[in-house]
Amino acid sequence: MIETDSHGQPLEVDDLEGDWLLDFAHEAEAESRKAERRRMRVVLRWCETHVAVDDDHRLSWGEQERVWDCDAWIGGEGVPAVAEFAAEPLAAAMRMSPAATTALMADALELRHRLPQIHARVERLESTLWRARRVAKATQSLSPEAAAHVDATLAPVVDSVGATRIDRAVAEAVALFEPETLEEAEESQTKSWGVSLQHHRPDTSVSGQWGGTSWLSITGDTPTLQRLHDLILDTTQPATGPEAEPDLGLGVRQIRALAAVLDGLGVPRPRVRLNIDISAEDLTDHDSADTAGGVGTVQGLGPATLAKIRDWLAGAQVSVLPVLDMARTDSVDAHDPPxxxxxxxxxxxxxxxxxxxxxxxxxxxxxxxxxxxxxxxxxxxxxxxxxxxxxxxxxxxxxxxxxxxxxxxxxxxxxxxxxxxxxxxxxxxxxxxxxxx
Known part of the structure; x- marks a missing residue:
């Protein structure tokens, strides 16, 4: 593999080792930081040349609902206004989603206008842009004074800062400059309590596959969640003993313990609607060699083995819906489709x-x-x-x-x-x- 070093000379990477390879790694990191800085400069210039004419035509997070589902303008207090549809052409040019481009624009504006010390370190190639963006994301809801405090606190260490240190600096800034918001924060977090069930998270699943696994997220007061956690642990069967299944990992045993808790409380199985693309013969022909390793598709989630689907449907009430002909082309005269x-x-x-x-x-x-x-x-x-x-x-x-x-x-x-x-x-x-x- 031929590369070019910092002096423009060709270099055979496969021949490098030891200190030579480390020196080239150092050069590669420097070039990466230059590329990040160049992208940030382009984004900032794009924002400068696409200023919103008024607040009614200003880019907001509400326009990118996958990021934050609200109508707040991008960037923190004092950041220049950006035109409503400015993200789309830039996103296409950089081959990014409009939502990711909007986030990059907001972070770059935050760095230049509200975190000048951290921005200067990125400009001097003393910090990677992605680390600086961690801080920028955390300060956009703060007052200018609080953001300046975070900037001064974290600038010297920004190239090594992690989430814990950022959270600590933000909490300190809020306590110093926005003490009245602490009670409001507690109340607002209480309003966020709830339970959500997510069936598909390709960012954490193996190879982006669904795999018949879902994620339950619970947000609530610490004592209640600690009680639930302890109850599950107390019910979890040990990996040793006469009834133990040693091949099962701790996570599987904990989920089985949760099911045992629900069964003990008499919680009935809920009604679940899954749109599954398989035939009735697939489910009924248990002995067929053709279906032993067969696969069905759960709409919106992904493929699942027929064995898994049979397990889910055991003892359940099943409704068979009419088949949708994907080749239909007929039209209607109304505006809204049937x-x-x-x-x-x-x-x-x-x-x-x-x-x-x-x-x-x-x-x-x-x-x-x-x-x-x-x-x-x-x-x-x-x-x-x-x-x-x-x-x-x-x-x-x-x-x-x-x-x-x-x-x-x-x-x-x-x-x-x-x-x-x-x-x-x-x-x-x-x-x-x-x-x-």
Whole structure:
């Protein structure tokens, strides 16, 4: 493998070892920091050249609902306003999602305008940008005085700072400059208490697969959760003894203990709706060699073995719903599609069809690719049909309507998008491609 060193000379990496290899690693880190700094400079310049004309047209987190579901403007107090749809062209150029680009813009603005000492260290290549961004994310809700305190505290150590030290510095700044918010913080955290069940977390699952495992998250007061934790531990069977199953790990035994607690409390099994793409024969033909290792698909989650599905359905009440014909093309005259059409489009496309966006289709609007014209205004019949509908998240639905993005659906089911400045992108089932015109 041929690389180039800091003097522009060719270098055979496979021949390096010892101190030579460490020196080259040091050079590689320096080049990486330069690239990060260059990206930050580009982002800041983009923000400077895309200033919001007023607060009604200012970029907010509410426009990127996957980041924070609120209407707060990006950046902390005192950060310059950025135009509402500024993220999309930059995101496409950098091959990032608009949500990730918005977060990068907010962090870069926070560093320049509210964390100048940490920003200076990034500029001098004394800190990686990703470490500086950790601090910037944590300070955007603080007052300018509190943010300045965090800046002064963490700047000397920012290139080694971790989450614990950042949290400590932020808590100290709040106590010094915003003591009245401590009680409000306790109250607001109480409002966040609750239980959520998540079925698919590809960021932590093996190879991005669902694997028949779900995640239960509980947020509440510490004593109550400690009691539940201790109850599960007290019920967990030991790994040794006459009834022990030594091959089971601690985690599996703890989940079985939780099931035993629920059974002991008489908690009934809940009604669960899973849309599973398999045939009735797959479930009933236990002895068939063809189905012994078969796989079904749980809509919105992923593949599951037939053995796992049979286990779930044992003793359950099962409803068989009509089969959805994915080849249907018939139309309706109304603006809103019927339920079958809505399900067909969201299952067909699975996510927002805007370039680099992956908001799930279940959270998207169904957009008329050719804008719908009401019959009273001369609109033709049959405008609403699967070929003229596509899922678009609310932000990118508005980008098409307001910011002059346009697109069309090809006969192969891909989407060709044209930006306001003329760049063309092809969104396929495998990802987004930039087409050179």
């Amino acid at each position: 339920r079958w059409m809505h399900e067909l489009v969201t299952r067909r496309d699975t996510h927002c069809v805007f370039p680099f966006c992956d908001v799930p289709a279940s959270r998207c609007d169904l957009d008329h690719i050719e804008p719908y014209v009401h019959p009273d205004d001369g609109g033709p019949p049959g405008q609403t049909h699967p070929g003229n509908l596509a899922p678009a998240c609310r932000h990118h639905h508005r980008a098409k309507t307001i910011d002059a993005w346009s697109y069309e659906r090809t006969e192969h089911g891909d989407y060709l998008w044209t930006s306001p400045t003329g760049q063309v992108y092809a969104v396929t089932r495998h990802g987004t491609l930039e087409l050179r015109s």
